[in-house]
Amino acid sequence: MVLIKARKKMDINQITAILILKRKEKRPDIIYLIKHWESMQISDGERVNLCQYLESLNLMRNERITPDGERAIKSGDVMIPESGVYNLFYVQDAVFGKEPCVFILPQ
Amino acid sequence: MCFHFTPVTSSKTNDDRAEPYEEFDAIDQKSFSSLKNNTEFHITFERNRTGDVPVVIKRPGIAADIELISSLNKAAVLKIRSGGALDLNYEDNLQNLNLESNLPGIIQNWDNAIQAQLVSFEEVKSDETQLKNFHKNIPFIENRTLFLNGIPDKEYKIEIQELPILPKTKADAEQWLLKLLILKLKENICYPTKQHIESIETEILEKTPFRKKFETLFIDSDKVFKLIKKDSNEIELFRNIQTAEDLCPDSDICGGL
Numbered sequence: 001m002v003l004i005k006a007r008k009k010m011d012i013n014q015i016t017a018i019l020i021l022k023r024k025e026k027r028p029d030i031i032y033l034i035k036h037w038e039s040m041q042i043s044d045g046e047r048v049n050l051c052q053y054l055e056s057l058n059l060m061r062n063e064r065i066t067p068d069g070e071r072a073i074k075s076g077d078v079m080i081p082e083s084g085v086y087n088l089f090y091v092q093d094a095v096f097g098k099e100p101c102v103f104i105l106p107q
Numbered sequence: 108m109c110f111h112f113t114p115v116t117s118s119k120t121n122d123d124r125a126e127p128y129e130e131f132d133a134i135d136q137k138s139f140s141s142l143k144n145n146t147e148f149h150i151t152f153e154r155n156r157t158g159d160v161p162v163v164i165k166r167p168g169i170a171a172d173i174e175l176i177s178s179l180n181k182a183a184v185l186k187i188r189s190g191g192a193l194d195l196n197y198e199d200n201l202q203n204l205n206l207e208s209n210l211p212g213i214i215q216n217w218d219n220a221i222q223a224q225l226v227s228f229e230e231v232k233s234d235e236t237q238l239k240n241f242h243k244n245i246p247f248i249e250n251r252t253l254f255l256n257g258i259p260d261k262e263y264k265i266e267i268q269e270l271p272i273l274p275k276t277k278a279d280a281e282q283w284l285l286k287l288l289i290l291k292l293k294e295n296i297c298y299p300t301k302q303h304i305e306s307i308e309t310e311i312l313e314k315t316p317f318r319k320k321f322e323t324l325f326i327d328s329d330k331v332f333k334l335i336k337k338d339s340n341e342i343e344l345f346r347n348i349q350t351a352e353d354l355c356p357d358s359d360i361c362g363g364l
Contacts, residue, residue: 002242003268004206006175006253008260011168012189015128017161018153079149087166089193092127094258095175095185095204102131102150 012089019086022079030078034059034069057081128152129160169193175255177206209253213265214245216275221319223271228282231272238286241316242269273320280321285334287311288326292344298351301328 033040034054042050054060057078059069072078090102132151152161171189183204189195211217216225223241231237248265274280291307292299299307305328311317317324326334332352335345 001179002207002210002270003176003178004210005266005268006177006206006251006263007266008173008263010171010173012171012193012195013127013168014166014193015163016166017128017163020151022149022151024147077147079147088128088131088163089169089195090127090131091171091187093173094253094255094260095173095201097256098258 010091010093012091015088015090017086017088018084019088020081020083021086022081024077025080026076027078027080028076030054030057030059031073031076034065035073037063037065128163132161171195175201175204175206175253177204179207204255206253212254213248213251214267214270218273218320221273223273223316223319225275225320226272226279227275228279228286231283232286235290237272238283239290240269241273242271244268245270271316273316277321277324280317280324281326284308284311284317284324284326285331287315288331289335289338289341289344298347298354300351301332301348304328304331304348 033050037060040047051060051063054069057068057080058066059072059078060066065073068079088102093101132149152163154161169189169191171187171193174186174188175183176186177183182200182202183206185197185199185201185204187195187197210222211219214224217223218225224243226243231243234243237243245265245267248267250261251263251265252259252261253263253265254260274283288304288308288311291311292304308326308328308331312324332345332348335341335348338345
């Protein structure tokens with residue numbers, strides 16, 4: 001069976017940038033919160049704070065679960081934001097098609 | 108820790124933008140799936156006042172080695188190795204990448220219909236492995252352009268293992284077949300009759316890909332006998348055949364004497 005190996009050298013481009021990075025994570029604690037929001041025995045102050053946090057994650061709006069929230073309940077995944085200075089590496093090569101391929105590292 | 112994003116879908120074309128990274132976050136809330144661990148990400152750049160260009164510091168590029176390994180009916184394997192700040196040791200399967208389709212551009216006399224390189228007998232006669240197995244290894248081809256995802260990509264060094272080969276012409280095929288026949292006859296010290304030679308020849312033709320290109324290939328035993336007689340290297344074999352012919356002209360028994 002024919003086996004083809006092709007090798008070459010290339011340059012990986014590097015930039016440093018300030019980014020907001022949203023990473024999809026399994027967060028059963030947050031899923032529990034939005035699933036049991038109505039029946040949750042918490043004070044009004046706690047409710048406001050938690051609601052603001054869930055709104056910042058786009059999981060709730062006006063104390064109602066958003067479409068993103070529904071999707072999160074189904075999958076168990078939540079997009080958690082983080083921000084900072086990152087080193088971003090990208091490759092533009094035909095092997096990835098027409099668009100670049102990106103690697104990212106926190107600085 | 109290193110994350111790998113899938114290519115970014117952008118609102119501009121490649122030609123419009125000064126740098127590719129300008130559009131990495133072009134589509135709001137667009138997530139990219141990591142091919143490595145199937146985790147999704149979304150990035151948003153801090154941008155300048157007009158909001159057009161991400162605020163970035165460009166750093167020197169990092170040298171990396173890229174390797175593609177492709178074999179028939181299997182997903183191509185992509186490997187990227189890089190030291191330095193990236194310390195990258197990445198490996199992935201690329202289901203849609205097909206290096207075999209590049210063979211006509213890489214290999215001289217490649218017959219795409221039968222998927223084999225056509226070679227003269229002279230080129231392979233000294234290599235018994237190539238003659239018997241109908242494939243060869245090409246250790247190094249420098250500076251070749253590959254077409255990957257429809258895009259030309261230059262300066263690849265190519266290595267090919269087990270490249271299928273077939274005779275270029277009918278004359279090459281006959282010489283090749285005769286050589287295989289002689290090798291087979293010499294494996295067993297015997298006194299082969301013409302019938303026996305023909306049965307071995309038929310067996311060779313059934314087990315080898317000669318007939319992919321030469322459907323009617325066959326050398327009759329008289330011609331085989333004459334060709335062996337002409338070959339000064341095969342005096343002993345000729346003598347054995349001649350002995351069988353002289354003593355048992357109607358026998359189809361090998362080694363009966």
